[in-house]
Amino acid sequence: MKPIIQVENLGKRYRIGAPQAAYGTLRDTLADIARAPLRLLSRNGQADKPLIWALRDVNFEIAKGEVVGMIGRNGAGKSTLLKLLSRITEPTTGRIELNGRIASLLEVGTGFHPELTGRENIYLNGAILGMARQEINRKFDEIVAFAEVEKFIDTPVKHYSSGMYLRLAFAVAAHLEPEILLVDEVLAVGDGRFQRKCLDKMQDVGKQGRTVFFVSHNMDAITRLCPRAILLHDGQVFRDGPSHEVVNSYLSSGLGTTAVKEWTDPTHAPGNDIVRLRSARIITETGEISGAIDIRRPVGVEMKFEVLTAGHLLVPNLHFNNGEGVCIFHLQDLDPTWRRRPRPCGIYTSTAWIPGNFLSEGSVTVGFAVSTVDPVTVHFFERHVVAFQVIDSLEGDAARGDYAGPYPGAVRPIMNWTTEYSLKDSTDLEVSNIAGY
Amino acid sequence: MDHQNIVVRPETTNTLQVPSSPEQLEDIEDPLGRSYDSVVIEPGRKSFGFNLNELWRYRELLYFLTWRDIKVRYKQTLLGATWAVMQPLLLMAIFTLVFARLGGIKSEKVPYPIFVYAALLPWTFFANAVTNSGNSLVGSTNLITKVYFPRVIIPAAAVAAGLVDFSIAFILLIILMIYYHVGLHAGMLLLPVFIVMTIMLALGIGMLMSALNVKYRDVRHALPFLMQIWMFSSPVMYPMPVGWRFHWLFALNPMAGIIEGFRSALFEKAFDWFTLGTSAVIILLILIYAVFSFNRMEKSFADII
Numbered sequence: 001m002k003p004i005i006q007v008e009n010l011g012k013r014y015r016i017g018a019p020q021a022a023y024g025t026l027r028d029t030l031a032d033i034a035r036a037p038l039r040l041l042s043r044n045g046q047a048d049k050p051l052i053w054a055l056r057d058v059n060f061e062i063a064k065g066e067v068v069g070m071i072g073r074n075g076a077g078k079s080t081l082l083k084l085l086s087r088i089t090e091p092t093t094g095r096i097e098l099n100g101r102i103a104s105l106l107e108v109g110t111g112f113h114p115e116l117t118g119r120e121n122i123y124l125n126g127a128i129l130g131m132a133r134q135e136i137n138r139k140f141d142e143i144v145a146f147a148e149v150e151k152f153i154d155t156p157v158k159h160y161s162s163g164m165y166l167r168l169a170f171a172v173a174a175h176l177e178p179e180i181l182l183v184d185e186v187l188a189v190g191d192g193r194f195q196r197k198c199l200d201k202m203q204d205v206g207k208q209g210r211t212v213f214f215v216s217h218n219m220d221a222i223t224r225l226c227p228r229a230i231l232l233h234d235g236q237v238f239r240d241g242p243s244h245e246v247v248n249s250y251l252s253s254g255l256g257t258t259a260v261k262e263w264t265d266p267t268h269a270p271g272n273d274i275v276r277l278r279s280a281r282i283i284t285e286t287g288e289i290s291g292a293i294d295i296r297r298p299v300g301v302e303m304k305f306e307v308l309t310a311g312h313l314l315v316p317n318l319h320f321n322n323g324e325g326v327c328i329f330h331l332q333d334l335d336p337t338w339r340r341r342p343r344p345c346g347i348y349t350s351t352a353w354i355p356g357n358f359l360s361e362g363s364v365t366v367g368f369a370v371s372t373v374d375p376v377t378v379h380f381f382e383r384h385v386v387a388f389q390v391i392d393s394l395e396g397d398a399a400r401g402d403y404a405g406p407y408p409g410a411v412r413p414i415m416n417w418t419t420e421y422s423l424k425d426s427t428d429l430e431v432s433n434i435a436g437y
Numbered sequence: 438m439d440h441q442n443i444v445v446r447p448e449t450t451n452t453l454q455v456p457s458s459p460e461q462l463e464d465i466e467d468p469l470g471r472s473y474d475s476v477v478i479e480p481g482r483k484s485f486g487f488n489l490n491e492l493w494r495y496r497e498l499l500y501f502l503t504w505r506d507i508k509v510r511y512k513q514t515l516l517g518a519t520w521a522v523m524q525p526l527l528l529m530a531i532f533t534l535v536f537a538r539l540g541g542i543k544s545e546k547v548p549y550p551i552f553v554y555a556a557l558l559p560w561t562f563f564a565n566a567v568t569n570s571g572n573s574l575v576g577s578t579n580l581i582t583k584v585y586f587p588r589v590i591i592p593a594a595a596v597a598a599g600l601v602d603f604s605i606a607f608i609l610l611i612i613l614m615i616y617y618h619v620g621l622h623a624g625m626l627l628l629p630v631f632i633v634m635t636i637m638l639a640l641g642i643g644m645l646m647s648a649l650n651v652k653y654r655d656v657r658h659a660l661p662f663l664m665q666i667w668m669f670s671s672p673v674m675y676p677m678p679v680g681w682r683f684h685w686l687f688a689l690n691p692m693a694g695i696i697e698g699f700r701s702a703l704f705e706k707a708f709d710w711f712t713l714g715t716s717a718v719i720i721l722l723i724l725i726y727a728v729f730s731f732n733r734m735e736k737s738f739a740d741i742i
Contacts, residue, residue, distance in 0.1 A: 014740070083739065084478065085478075086584070086585050087476070087478055087585035088581075088582060088583065088584070088585050088739045089736075089739040089740055090478070090480055090736045090737075091478060091479065091480050092480055093480060094479075094480075095477065095478065095479045096476075096477070096478040096479075097475070097476070097477050097478075098475065098476045098477075098478070099475050102476075104583075104584070104585075106583045106584075110579060110580060110583040110584050111579070111580050111584070113505055113509060115508075115509050115512045115513070116505065116508060116509065120505075120508065123501060124501050124502075124504075124505055127497050127498045127500075127501035127502075128498060128501075128580065128584055128586070129584065130586075132497060133497055
């Protein structure tokens with residue numbers, strides 16, 4: 001099957017520096033324009049001006065119905081790529097083939113006019129985004145209901161609150177029915193409740209078999225909504241693959257942490273003369289090293305350390321922090337075999353198992369330490385040694401159930417619920433029963 | 438480069454040959470056929486001529502942008518659409534006072550007020566259309582940097598929006614003609630030709646100015662001045678000089694041809710075919726050149742605006 005988006009050797013070069021200086025004087029250009037028909041083929045290259053490649057040699061394909069996330073630091077070329085895909089600007093090199101109607105939400109509310117009413121702006125904005133009038137007519141009520149502005153639909157939008165304005169703008173965009181939807185951070189719109197609605201809508205779009213290309217800094221949203229992600233770095237595709245892996249490599253590239261860390265040279269490992277860290281690993285229940293953990297599955301954090309001096313009471317302990325840097329919890333080894341028992345020299349491998357349906361989604365970094373409790377001595381404490389990504393499930397069997405939006409909380413356990421049911425308030429019923437008895 | 442398949446693609450019907458969901462039905466009935474676009478984006482594409490197919494698909498955007506310009510123009514004004522008439526009417530009054538009463542300019546067969554109004558009608562439209570469309574691209578920066586559509590729609594909408602003012606001002610012309618007892622005659626049938634010529638010229642100059650304005654904001658300051666000079670060098674407030682050696686100089690000014698055309702058509706004067714023909718050719722050349730340059734510059738709008 002032909003890919004719906006095909007990008008080959010795409011490059012975009014910008015000239016940096018003041019554009020006025022770079023483009024000469026008005027007189028020059030007037031003369032230039034007069035000669036234009038003759039110079040059709042020889043565009044004058046201003047070779048001496050500093051050039052910068054915002055994108056270079058970008059290649060990827062997106063199949064119909066794929067939902068792909070794009071991540072990368074500021075300046076990595078994400079916006080430039082979106083602008084090229086949406087045909088706002090022209091590439092310097094390479095080629096893009098689009099095999100479907102494309103719509104981009106680079107900024108919601110593009111073309112909104114403050115003097116026009118909500119109703120008028122829906123039509124105007126719809127037309128700008130490429131909707132036919134009949135299409136807007138058909139979806140008008142749905143758009144208004146989605147934006148929750150029924151009462152103010154005939155009021156000029158300049159009198160709207162900023163929240164109403166953004167809701168209306170997103171509502172129009174969300175009801176486009178393109179085959180390819182480019183989305184750039186629009187989820188930063190409105191209050192939490194509306195954000196959730198937007199995420200749900202995005203998900204619907206994906207489920208309808210449309211192709212979505214989603215740019216965001218919200219890694220949780222990327223891993224949840226997009227099975228695949230592309231990481232851009234310095235204008236090039238740095239990684240392209242399953243989103244949890246790509247997100248993980250993005251997050252860890254900043255911190256220098258991955259799912260595994262080993263010290264080959266023991267003298268440089270954290271520790272002292274008594275105990276030294278040898279390796280740290282994140283493993284799945286089958287024992288494989290993995291940086292991406294399904295929220296429903298248990299995850300093991302394995303610490304390998306060497307005891308160099310025998311006879312000490314040693315307690316391995318682990319410090320878990322989430323992506324916001326919040327300490328989620330702290331674990332210490334309570335294994336009865338070695339508790340309150342001086343350890344002989346040798347290599348120990350201790351693994352803490354964190355059950356499934358406990359951690360919240362997102363990135364988790366783990367700090368490793370070995371201490372003695374009495375007197376309190378920290379033999380080593382190494383922060384952010386390893387990291388992994390918890391991937392939430394949308395299959396309905398995780399804590400979030402059938403809800404797809406942002407889900408707060410440092411942990412995400414599944415708890416037992418009980419329900420009692422009766423037709424009437426049970427206490428009334430009992431009283432009447434007793435009275436009648 | 439931009440082909441539309443009319444057939445439903447195999448992947449959408451791999452289960453059934455008939456549309457099974459309302460979704461698919463909609464796709465097939467999409468009157469614009471936009472669901473089946475294939476686009477190739479490459480550097481240096483589209484170097485000459487507009488993609489007419491694409492322009493046709495975006496015709497509703499032209500309609501909505503024109504409608505927006507009209508709708509917004511007289512919002513929060515006291516006089517509203519009266520402004521469309523005020524401009525030519527006040528100029529008519531002033532010119533009548535200055536040139537007819539004080540300056541003693543002859544106005545051929547008809548009274549000076551209607552003589553000058555017949556020229557102010559196309560002139561005001563032309564001057565406003567060029568000024569508005571010249572500033573239109575720069576005024577739509579947020580559209581140009583966020584959404585793709587054929588850019589020419591923006592200056593074109595500004596010209597189209599001026600047609601409403603033109604129509605209102607035209608009604609006043611009819612009233613004036615009744616007042617001054619200007620009779621109907623066959624020459625009036627040519628009036629639409631001159632109106633179309635005015636629109637084409639306004640579009641051509643407007644496109645050039647708007648594109649130039651993207652690169653050089655000097656245009657915004659130069660435009661009012663340019664329009665003023667152009668008005669004085671066109672036979673708006675005076676008749677075409679007869680028997681003058683440099684008569685042909687006027688033929689080079691397409692607005693002179695248009696204004697003469699208006700007057701001849703309205704006041705049963707002999708048509709000056711030489712001037713009219715030259716104007717028509719020049720207008721056509723300007724428009725072709727404008728389309729050509731606009732296309733060339735269009736690609737870089739988003740980067741330099």
